Structures are given as structure tokens and as C-alpha cells.
Amino acid sequence: MSTVIKGGTIVTADRTYESDVLVEGGRIAAIGPNLSGDTVVDAEGAFVMPGGIDPHTHLEMPFMGTTAAETWASGTYAALSGGTTMVVDFVIPARTDGGLLDALAAWEEKATRQACSDYSYHMCVTGWSQTVFDEMEQIVARGINTFKHFMAYKGALMVNDDEMFASFQRCAALGALPLVHAENGDIVAALQKKFMDAGVTGPEGHAYSRPPEVEGEATNRAIMIADAAGVPVYIVHTSSEQAHEAIRRARQKGMRVYGEPLVQHLTLDETEYFNRDWDYAARRVMSPPFRDKSHQDSLWAGLSAGSLQVVATDHCAFTTEQKRFGLKGFPAIPNGTGGLEDRMPVLWTKGVKTGRITMNEFVAVTSTNIAKILNVYPRKGAIEVGADADVVVWDPDKSKTISAATQRSIIDYNVFEGFEVTGLPRYTLSRGEIVFADGKNDAPRPGRGQFVPRKPFGAVNKALSVWKDITAPRMIERKPEYMPIGV
Ligand SMILES: NC(=O)NCCC(=O)O
Ligand SMILES: [Zn+2]
Numbered sequence: 426m427s428t429v430i431k432g433g434t435i436v437t438a439d440r441t442y443e444s445d446v447l448v449e450g451g452r453i454a455a456i457g458p459n460l461s462g463d464t465v466v467d468a469e470g471a472f473v474m475p476g477g478i479d480p481h482t483h484l485e486m487p488f489m490g491t492t493a494a495e496t497w498a499s500g501t502y503a504a505l506s507g508g509t510t511m512v513v514d515f516v517i518p519a520r521t522d523g524g525l526l527d528a529l530a531a532w533e534e535k536a537t538r539q540a541c542s543d544y545s546y547h548m549c550v551t552g553w554s555q556t557v558f559d560e561m562e563q564i565v566a567r568g569i570n571t572f573k574h575f576m577a578y579k580g581a582l583m584v585n586d587d588e589m590f591a592s593f594q595r596c597a598a599l600g601a602l603p604l605v606h607a608e609n610g611d612i613v614a615a616l617q618k619k620f621m622d623a624g625v626t627g628p629e630g631h632a633y634s635r636p637p638e639v640e641g642e643a644t645n646r647a648i649m650i651a652d653a654a655g656v657p658v659y660i661v662h663t664s665s666e667q668a669h670e671a672i673r674r675a676r677q678k679g680m681r682v683y684g685e686p687l688v689q690h691l692t693l694d695e696t697e698y699f700n701r702d703w704d705y706a707a708r709r710v711m712s713p714p715f716r717d718k719s720h721q722d723s724l725w726a727g728l729s730a731g732s733l734q735v736v737a738t739d740h741c742a743f744t745t746e747q748k749r750f751g752l753k754g755f756p757a758i759p760n761g762t763g764g765l766e767d768r769m770p771v772l773w774t775k776g777v778k779t780g781r782i783t784m785n786e787f788v789a790v791t792s793t794n795i796a797k798i799l800n801v802y803p804r805k806g807a808i809e810v811g812a813d814a815d816v817v818v819w820d821p822d823k824s825k826t827i828s829a830a831t832q833r834s835i836i837d838y839n840v841f842e843g844f845e846v847t848g849l850p851r852y853t854l855s856r857g858e859i860v861f862a863d864g865k866n867d868a869p870r871p872g873r874g875q876f877v878p879r880k881p882f883g884a885v886n887k888a889l890s891v892w893k894d895i896t897a898p899r900m901i902e903r904k905p906e907y908m909p910i911g912v
């Protein structure tokens with residue numbers, strides 16, 4: 426059985442051209458004019474792009490005394506309906522001194538049964554021990570080449586500098602990439618207490634207690650630790666000019682540092698937390714919080730200039746009922762928002778249609794760049810012969826108003842409620858299978874999604890370790906005649 430995507434314009438990270446795409450056995454078999462196949466997918470007037478990759482999700486994650494309500498089944502269906510064909514989810518060990526393999530087993534149990542889209546994992550390092558050191562190697566052998574570190578969430582997920590340094594060195598040795606949630610967790614905890622003591626108990630206190638400086642400081646520190654350990658580093662949910670500045674500066678110095686703004690931070694601002702409706706404001710509580718417009722401008726500039734590489738969602742969706750756990754005080758509001766379904770349409774509307782980014786940059790930041798960073802390119806993130814046929818047929822004229830009432834996500838609200846978006850998937854194909862067709866409401870089969878293993882990094886980590894070795898501080902050989910006598 427073959428499928429031909431006919432009459433469209435292919436848009437990749439570096440080219441735009443008219444061509445048909447032939448799909449066989451789940452892969453792209455040919456690209457060229459006048460191709461034919463058993464099934465025809467109409468791409469007339471549409472753009473044919475690599476399916477989106479969202480490298481930052483927390484589906485059914487146990488967190489802050491509850492569990493994120495978005496399931497693997499609903500979240501990955503929502504993703505496909507918005508043009509995202511692969512998600513990368515964070516595995517969180519239940520213990521700080523190990524349990525990486527147990528946590529992976531728990532995540533596999535949920536994902537293999539339910540995932541509609543392809544998926545991969547990042548492993549979180551939430552403490553340091555000989556067991557963590559040993560298990561990291563086995564995690565890499567299982568196809569996971571990224572380890573996440575939280576500099577915030579004191580008393581829960583947070584790691585200290587020495588633990589991070591140890592883990593980063595281990596990443597360097599294993600050919601893995603460390604990821605960092607960069608906020609100064611000690612200062613956040615102190616500011617949370619300060620605002621609670623002052624009677625600021627509502628969601629606005631969440632934003633006040635996590636100012637951009639807290640993020641900028643931690644980003645600088647994470648970069649310094651990565652440099653000392655001789656490993657590249659990826660900063661998740663970069664939300665502020667201060668963090669972006671740290672990344673920019675490091676990159677100018679030749680360091681391999683990557684930055685990931687979220688579509689929420691690009692399009693929603695801090696006034697959301699000042700809304701008089703408690704539920705409205707609490708539903709938007711996430712870390713880092715939404716910032717003011719000047720930070721948004723900085724993030725958009727970073728995407729077009731190349732100092733920021735990826736747009737993700739950090740999809741970590743709690744219901745209104747769950748958000749109300751923090752009614753007595755904002756520190757207890759579960760942190761996280763949704764966005765999986767809306768990332769591509771919102772970014773297209775607010776980015777491509779406004780001229781902030783080009784179509785090719787859109788493909789780069791939603792798919793190709795992260796495929797390269799995660800070492801799955803060109804199997805994913807490419808329209809190339811031999812690549813997985815993860816393709817979105819994008820209709821640039823199709824519009825809708827985002828609404829919780831019509832979304833696939835099972836959450837009872839949407840932070841983009843009322844956004845008018847133009848540019849939506851007409852079809853989404855995952856390994857050649859049509860998993861979303863506009864106007865049809867059949868969800869793809871849960872469990873059809875496949876785990877995508879990722880090999881350790883060769884070139885980048887090797888280059889860095891060779892250079893670090895050449896430039897390493899060395900002992901100075903001193904002849905006896907240059908040494909003090911009789912001491
Ligand atoms: N971002 C957020 O508020 N929740 C998810 C966990 C994290 O990534 O920090
Ligand atoms: Zn985070």
C-alpha cells in the first residue's frame with residue numbers, strides 16, 4: 426500500500442518547492458513531480474511540512490501532590506490534531522538517590538498502551554548517588570540521550586550545583602546532553618514566603634516570586650557548570666531576556682548552548698495573573714511565569730536570529746479542580762499549562778503571518794532543529810527520501826477560534842481561549858498513516874505510537890572533549906634549580 430501527497434508545496438527548514446511525496450512502508454519513498462500511489466492525499470494549495478516535534482511534555486506526571494490530568498492518549502491525539510507527530514516526555518524518578526530504571530518502566534507502562542503519536546523520553550536527575558551514576562549508563566543504552574535537571578522546586582525536584590556538576594560530567598562521558606530548568610530555587614522559595622507573609626496569596630504572587638533575574642542568574646550558572654564539565658547544555662522554557670542574554674553571550678563565545686522558548690511565553694503576558702477571576706489566573710500558573718512584552722520581543726528576536734532554536738509547550742495540564750489545591754496560597758497551585766494542540770497554529774498565526782519568522786524558520790523551530798539537537802535527524806524532522814513519513818499537510822487559509830469546548834485535550838479550559846488562528850493541519854500523517862483528517866473526528870488507535878530511541882552524541886561531545894583536553898590547565902614542570910632550597 427502506498428500513499429501519495431499530491432499537489433502541495435514542500436516547506437522544509439531550508440527550502441520551499443513544489444513537489445509530490447510518495448510514502449511506502451511508513452517512510453518517504455520518493456519526492457518529485459507526477460507521482461502516483463494507492464491513496465491520494467490532496468495537498469493542493471497547502472504546504473507539506475515535517476510533522477512537529479514537541480520536546481517538552483509532562484503527560485500524566487505526578488507533581489505537587491497530584492497528577493497532570495492530560496493522559497498519554499488524549500495528549501498525543503491533541504498533538505496530532507495540531508500537526509505535532511512526536512512528543513518527548515520527562516521521566517521523573519520517585520526517589521532522589523536512584524530509581525531511574527523503575528521510573529522508566531512506569532512511564533513505558535503508560536505510554537506504550539496509550540500513545541497515538543511517536544514519542545521519546547528525557548530522564549530527570551533529581552539527586553546524586555552511585556546508583557544514579559550507574560543507572561545513567563543503562564538509560565543511555567535504552568535510547569535516552571538527554572538528562573534534565575531542576576534548579577527550582579526546592580525540597581522536591583531541585584538539585585544543587587555540586588550534584589549538577591557531577592551529573593553534567595557523567596553526561597559528557599556518556600555522550601548525553603543535560604537539560605536544565607533554570608530558576609534559582611532558593612530565592613524562589615524565599616520570595617514565596619515573603620509574599621505569602623505579606624498576604625499576597627493569589628496567583629499574582631506566583632509571578633512576583635519568580636522574577637526574570639531569578640531565571641537569568643540560574644541560566645548563567647547552568648551554562649558555567651556545563652562549561653566546567655565540558656558538555657553542551659539545553660535550557661528548557663527560556664522565558665526572559667535575562668536568560669536569553671546568557672544563552673546569546675555563551676553562544677558568541679563558542680559554547681554549545683541551546684534555548685527553548687514556549688509558545689505560551691511568546692504570546693501570553695504577565696497581566697494574565699492579575700485577572701480578577703481566581704480560576705482564570707490560576708489556570709495560567711506555570712514556571713517560569715508569563716513575562717511582559719519586552720521579554721516576548723526578545724524571544725521572538727532570538728528565534729529569527731538563531732540564538733534560540735526550539736519552540737515547545739511544556740504541556741503539563743491540570744484541571745481547574747486541581748488548580749484549586751492552591752486556593753489558600755499560590756505556592757500550592759500545581760505548576761503547568763497546556764498547549765500541545767495549539768503550538769503550531771498559534772506560532773504560525775503570531776509568527777509567520779506577522780512576518781516575525783519565515784515559513785522555513787517555522788519548520789526549523791517546530792521540528793528540524795530539535796530533531797538535530799536530539800540526534801534523530803533525518804529520521805524525524807525532515808522531508809527526505811528514507812525519513813519517517815511524519816508529515817503535516819498545512820492549510821494556510823483554514824481558520825478557527827481556539828476553544829476548550831472543541832479541543833481534543835481533556836482539560837476543562839484552554840489558555841489560548843478565544844485566539845483566532847489561521848493556518849491549520851488539513852491532514853497529519855504519522856509514519857505514513859493518516860492520523861488526523863480535518864472534518865473527521867476519529868481518534869487514532871491508542872498504542873499505535875512508537876518509542877523513538879536516540880543514540881548518544883558523537884560529534885559534538887567529542888569535539889568539546891578534545892578541545893577541553895587541549896586547553897585544560899596543566900601542571901608546570903619546574904627544574905630543581907628553580908625551586909626554593911632548604912624549605
Ligand atoms: N513548567 C511548569 O510549570 N510545570 C511543569 C514542570 C516544569 O517543567 O517545570
Ligand atoms: Zn521546568
Ligand SMILES: [Zn+2]
Nearest residue numbers: 481483739741
Ligand atoms: Zn516542563
